[in-house]
Amino acid sequence: MLRQQAMRSTRTATPVMRVQQAARGFRSTGRKLRPMPKEEHSAHTISQRIRSLKKIPPELIPIGVVLFAAVFAAFYSLLRKFWVDKTLRLRRTGKSAD
Structure with missing residues (x-):
């Protein structure tokens, strides 16, 4: 009977024990944060940059x-508008132009 009570107490923790167990993960460890070491030779050649794309x-x-296609289409339509449209006003007109 004592074994059953001991096993039952380990299976169901009291609310206080649950709070303590949950708070245990939030305690600070006391270690100081060290700056991250810099990676040596971090993608400085073309082949390493290509490998980093993986x-x-x-x-x-x-x-x-899709983003590349949208940007390409925007630049194409903008440049075509500047090249083809003859009614596009490129300079000031009127008295303020003098």
């Missing part, structure tokens, strides 16, 4: 393709 999550690749 770290991009595959879920972001379609978003990147």
Whole structure:
């Protein structure tokens, strides 16, 4: 009977024990934070930069393709507008232009 009571007490913790267990994760360890060491030679050659592209999550690749297409289309339409539109006012007109 004593064994059953001991096992029961370990399975169901009292509310005070639950709070203490939850607070245990928030205690400071007393260690001082040290600055992160700098990585030596962090992607300074082209081949290393290409290798670092493998770290991009595959879920972001379609978003990147769509974003690239949108920016390309915006620049294309802007440059085409400047090149083709003959009614575009490039200089001031009227008395204030003098």
